[in-house]
Amino acid sequence: MRLLVILATMALIYSSAAAYDPLDPNGNITVKWDVMSWTPDGYVATVTMNNFQMYRHIMSPGWTLGWTWAKKEVIWSMQGAQTTEQGDCSKFKGNIPHCCKKTPTVVDLLPGVPYNQQFTNCCKGGVVAAWGQDPTASVSAFQVSVGQAGTSNKTVKLPKNFTLLGPGPGYTCGPAKVVPSTTFLTSDRRRKTQALMTWNVTCTYSQFLARKNPNxxxxxxxxxxxxxxxxxxxxxxxxxxxxxxxxxxxxxxxxxxxxxxxxxxxxxxxxxxxxxxxxxxxxxxxxxxxxxxxxxxxxxxxxxxxxxxxxxxxxxxxxxxxxxxxxxxxxxxxxxxxxxxxxxxxxxxxxxxxxxxxxxxxxxxxxxxxxxxxxxxxxxxxxxxxxxxxxxxxxxxxxxxxYPYLPSSAHHSPISFSASIFLCLILFLVVDCFAT
Structure with missing residues (x-):
C-alpha cells in the first residue's frame, strides 16, 4: 500500500513538472462557464475559452472540448459550436435535443455559417491565437442550452472529466471550480449585470504528453x-x-x-x-x-x-x-x-x-x-x-x-599582405635613418 502511495505521488509530481513551462510559467487555457439564465428544466450558459499562453496557439483543425455530465443532462441547443454526435435521444418525442450523450464532444463551427448559428467569438474552425501573439484572437466562445440540469445554484451540478484536444493531445484539464460570478456590461455600456453562476476549468499543456519525440x-x-x-x-x-x-x-x-x-x-x-x-x-x-x-x-x-x-x-x-x-x-x-x-x-x-x-x-x-x-x-x-x-x-x-567554433586567431586583427610590406618598408627606413 505504501509503495502504491509513493508511486502515485511520484506520478503526480512528474506530470505536474512536465506541464510546467519555465518560459511561460503562467500559461494555460481557461474554460469559463457563465450561467446567463434559468429555463424550465435547466439553464443557458455562455462557454468561453481563453488562451492565456504566450506563444502556444491552437491551429487547424482546431480545438475539441469534452466533459462528462454529473446527472442526466442533455443539450437542447447550441450556438457557435456543435457536438460531434447526437447520441441516443429515442426517449424524447417531438422536441429532440441537440445531444443526449453522457460525454458530449464539442467543436467550433467553420467560418461562413449562417448568422443565426453564430455567437460572439465563434466560428473560426477552432483556431485560437496565442495571447502573446494576438490577444483579440485568443478567445473562442459558444452558447449552450442545457436541460434536465437543475434550475438554481443549489441544484445545478458541475460537469466533470473535462478534456481539451487542440488539435492533438497534450492538454490536461483540472476539475471545474465555482468562482465569483462574471460581471458584464450591457449593450449600451451604461449598466453592469452579472452571471447567475460561474465556474472555471484550467487546462495546461505538456509536450511530454503530446508526443514522445520532439517536433x-x-x-x-x-x-x-x-x-x-x-x-x-x-x-x-x-x-x-x-x-x-x-x-x-x-x-x-x-x-x-x-x-x-x-x-x-x-x-x-x-x-x-x-x-x-x-x-x-x-x-x-x-x-x-x-x-x-x-x-x-x-x-x-x-x-x-x-x-x-x-x-x-x-x-x-x-x-x-x-x-x-x-x-x-x-x-x-x-x-x-x-x-x-x-x-x-x-x-x-x-x-x-x-x-x-x-x-x-x-x-x-x-x-x-x-x-x-x-x-x-x-x-x-x-x-x-x-x-x-x-x-x-x-x-x-x-x-x-x-557548435561552430571560433578560430584561435580570430581575436587578433588580421594584417593583410600589403600592410605587412608597408610595415617592413617603414621599419627598413627607420633602421637606415639611425644607421646614418
Whole structure:
C-alpha cells in the first residue's frame, strides 16, 4: 500500500513538472462557464475559452472540448459550436435535443455559417491565437442550452472529466471550480449585470504528453567557421523513415499529395533528422557595436501548413534587439529580473503562413542586435540560442561541443599582405635613418 502511495505521488509530481513551462510559467487555457439564465428544466450558459499562453496557439483543425455530465443532462441547443454526435435521444418525442450523450464532444463551427448559428467569438474552425501573439484572437466562445440540469445554484451540478484536444493531445484539464460570478456590461455600456453562476476549468499543456519525440530541431552556422552544425540524427525519431519522400520524388507531382489526413499523419521529406520543422540560426555579420543573425524556418511536412506559427528563442543578447527585418517580434519576460527570451512570428498576409514542404516551405528573417560589451563573445557557443521553441514545442538542439567554433586567431586583427610590406618598408627606413 505504501509503495502504491509513493508511486502515485511520484506520478503526480512528474506530470505536474512536465506541464510546467519555465518560459511561460503562467500559461494555460481557461474554460469559463457563465450561467446567463434559468429555463424550465435547466439553464443557458455562455462557454468561453481563453488562451492565456504566450506563444502556444491552437491551429487547424482546431480545438475539441469534452466533459462528462454529473446527472442526466442533455443539450437542447447550441450556438457557435456543435457536438460531434447526437447520441441516443429515442426517449424524447417531438422536441429532440441537440445531444443526449453522457460525454458530449464539442467543436467550433467553420467560418461562413449562417448568422443565426453564430455567437460572439465563434466560428473560426477552432483556431485560437496565442495571447502573446494576438490577444483579440485568443478567445473562442459558444452558447449552450442545457436541460434536465437543475434550475438554481443549489441544484445545478458541475460537469466533470473535462478534456481539451487542440488539435492533438497534450492538454490536461483540472476539475471545474465555482468562482465569483462574471460581471458584464450591457449593450449600451451604461449598466453592469452579472452571471447567475460561474465556474472555471484550467487546462495546461505538456509536450511530454503530446508526443514522445520532439517536433522540431535546430541547426547552427556562422561566418567565422565554414562548418555547419546540423540537427542531431533522428532528432524527431526515425519511425517514419521508411515512409518519407525524397525531394525529387515523382510522387510529389501527383494531385492530392498535400491533402491532410484525418489522423494528421505527416508525410515527411527524407532527412537525417526526420523532423517536420527545422530552425536554422546563422551568425551572419559582425560590426563594431552590433552583430547580425539570420533565422530560417523550413517545413519538411508535405501535408501541413503552419498557420499563425510562432518561434521562441532564449539567448542572453535578446535584451538588446535593435531591429527585426521581416518577422514580428516581442520580448517575453517570464521573470521580472530576466530578459533573455523573445517571440518571433509572421506578419499578417505576408509570412504568417509557413507552407508545406517544397519550394515555398520556408520563411526567414534577419535580426540586428546591439552588443553588450560586458557579456558579448563569439567564444564557446555564446552566439547560439540556449532554447528554441516552434509553435510552443521545444526543439532539439545539437550537442554544445559540435557548435561552430571560433578560430584561435580570430581575436587578433588580421594584417593583410600589403600592410605587412608597408610595415617592413617603414621599419627598413627607420633602421637606415639611425644607421646614418
Amino acid at each position: 522540431c530541431c535546430a541547426s547552427f552556422s556562422s561566418f567565422y567557421n565554414e562548418t555547419i552544425t546540423p540537427c542531431p540524427s533522428c532528432a524527431c525519431g526515425c519511425q517514419s523513415k521508411s515512409n518519407c519522400l525524397r525531394s525529387d520524388s515523382k510522387i510529389l507531382t501527383k494531385a492530392g499529395i498535400n491533402t491532410p489526413r484525418k489522423d494528421n499523419a505527416p508525410l515527411l521529406q527524407c532527412t537525417h533528422h526526420m523532423c517536420p520543422v527545422r530552425v536554422h540560426w546563422h551568425v551572419k555579420l559582425n560590426y563594431k557595436d552590433y552583430w547580425r543573425v539570420k533565422i530560417s524556418i523550413t517545413n519538411f511536412n508535405y501535408r501541413m501548413n503552419y498557420t499563425l506559427w510562432s518561434l521562441v528563442i532564449q539567448h542572453p543578447n535578446l535584451n538588446n534587439v535593435t531591429q527585426v527585418f521581416s518577422f514580428n517580434y516581442r520580448p517575453l519576460v517570464p521573470y521580472e529580473s530576466i530578459n533573455d527570451t523573445g517571440m518571433f512570428y509572421g506578419m499578417k498576409y505576408y509570412n504568417d503562413l509557413l507552407m508545406e514542404a517544397g519550394p515555398s516551405g520556408n520563411v526567414q528573417s534577419e535580426v540586428l542586435l546591439q552588443k553588450d560589451k560586458n557579456t558579448f563573445s563569439f567564444r564557446q557557443g555564446w552566439a547560439f540560442p540556449h532554447k528554441v521553441y516552434f509553435n510552443g514545442d521545444e526543439c532539439m538542439l545539437p550537442p554544445p561541443d559540435t
